[in-house]
Amino acid sequence: MHISPDQTIFWQHGFLKLNATIVFTWALMIVLAAGSRLITRKLSIGLERSRWQNLLEILVTGIEKQIQEVGLSEPRNYLGFLGTLFVFVAANSICTVIPGFDPPTASLSTTAALALSVFVAVPFFGIEEQGLLNYLKSYAAPTPMMLPFNIISELSRTLALAVRLFGNMMSGAMIVGILLTITPFIFPIVMTLLGQLTGMVQAYIFSILAAVYIAAATRARKPKAEALQGIPA
Amino acid sequence: MDNMTIVAVASIVIAGLTTGIGAIGPALSQGRAVAAALTALAQQPDASATITRTLFVGLAMIESMVIYCLLISLILIFVNPFWTHVIAQTAGK
Numbered sequence: 001m002h003i004s005p006d007q008t009i010f011w012q013h014g015f016l017k018l019n020a021t022i023v024f025t026w027a028l029m030i031v032l033a034a035g036s037r038l039i040t041r042k043l044s045i046g047l048e049r050s051r052w053q054n055l056l057e058i059l060v061t062g063i064e065k066q067i068q069e070v071g072l073s074e075p076r077n078y079l080g081f082l083g084t085l086f087v088f089v090a091a092n093s094i095c096t097v098i099p100g101f102d103p104p105t106a107s108l109s110t111t112a113a114l115a116l117s118v119f120v121a122v123p124f125f126g127i128e129e130q131g132l133l134n135y136l137k138s139y140a141a142p143t144p145m146m147l148p149f150n151i152i153s154e155l156s157r158t159l160a161l162a163v164r165l166f167g168n169m170m171s172g173a174m175i176v177g178i179l180l181t182i183t184p185f186i187f188p189i190v191m192t193l194l195g196q197l198t199g200m201v202q203a204y205i206f207s208i209l210a211a212v213y214i215a216a217a218t219r220a221r222k223p224k225a226e227a228l229q230g231i232p233a
Numbered sequence: 234m235d236n237m238t239i240v241a242v243a244s245i246v247i248a249g250l251t252t253g254i255g256a257i258g259p260a261l262s263q264g265r266a267v268a269a270a271l272t273a274l275a276q277q278p279d280a281s282a283t284i285t286r287t288l289f290v291g292l293a294m295i296e297s298m299v300i301y302c303l304l305i306s307l308i309l310i311f312v313n314p315f316w317t318h319v320i321a322q323t324a325g326k
Contacts, residue, residue: 069282160297167300174307205293208286 004170005102006109025104028091059087063207070208071215078214081121085114086207089165093199096173097192106169108162115162118210119154126217135217161209168202240319248309255302259295266291 005020039052063083067075092103104110126135139150172195179188270288
C-alpha cells in the first residue's frame with residue numbers, strides 16, 4: 001500500500017536515495033521560485049498592473065496583515081519565513097490535482113523538517129528581539145519550577161506540528177486512493193475537494209501557529225513597576 | 234490460536250476501535266467550540282476576524298487528536314510491524 005512518497009525510489013547509490021519526496025519538493029521549489037522571479041521582473045507602481053502581480057500582492061499583503069494581527073509589530077522581519085511556510089504547504093495541497101503528483105508533505109520527513117525549522121526559528125527570533133539572557137529567563141517564568149514543563153511543551157508542540165500536517169495530508173491522499181477502488185466515479189472527486197479544503201486550512205494553521213510561537217517568544221517582559229502603575233490605587 | 238491469528242485479530246479489532254472511540258471526544262469538544270464562537274460572534278460582530286481565526290486555530294488543535302488516532306489505525310492496517318515480523322517468521326519456517 002502506497003503510504004508515503006518516501007517509498008518510491010527513482011535512483012539509488014549506496015545509502016543515497018533519490019525518492020519521490022525529494023524530487024517533488026525540488027520540482028515545487030523550482031516552480032515557485034521561477035514563477036515568482038518571472039512575475040516580479042517588471043513591477044509597476046501605478047494602478048495598471050498585470051494579473052499575476054496583483055495575485056502576489058494580495059497574497060503578500062494578506063499574510064502581512066495576519067502576522068500583524070497575531071501580535072508581531074514588525075511583520076516584514078518575519079514575512080519571509082512565515083510566508084514561505086504558508087505558500088509551500090498551500091502549493092503542496094493545490095498541486096495534488098495534477099495527476100502523478102505525490103505531495104511531499106504526505107511524508108513524515110518533509111513535515112518533520114518544516115517543524116524542526118520552526119523549532120529553530122522561535123529561539124532565533126526570540127534571542128534577536130530580547131537578547132540571550134532575557135530569552136533564557138523567559139523559560140523560568142512565572143516560577144523556576146515551570147522550567148521542565150516549558151521545555152517539554154516546546155518539544156511537544158514541535159512534534160504536534162509535524163504529526164498534524166503529516167496526518168492530514170497522508171489521510172487525504174489515502175482516502176482518495178481507497179475510494180477509487182470502491183466507488184470510482186463521483187465520490188472520489190468530492191473527497192478530493194474536501195482534501196483541498198483541509199490542505200489549505202492546514203497550511204493556514206501551520207503558519208499561524210508558527211507566528212503565535214514566535215510572538216510568544218519575542219514578547220518583551222514589562223518591568224513589574226511599570227505594570228503595577230496601570231492599576232488604580 | 235497461534236501467533237499469526239492473535240496478531241491479526243488484535244490489529245484489526247484495535248484499528249477499528251481506535252478511530253471509533255477516539256473521534257467521540259474531539260467531535261463533542263469541536264461542537265462546543267463552534268457553539269461558543271457563534272455566541273461570541275452574535276454578541277460582537279465587529280470582532281469577527283479575531284474570533285474566526287482563534288476558532289480555526291482551536292479546531293485544528295482539537296482535530297490533531299483525531300489525526301493521531303487515525304494514524305495509529307492506518308499504521309495497524311497497512312504498515313503493521315508485528316504483522317510483517319510474524320509473516321517473516323512463518324515464511325522462514
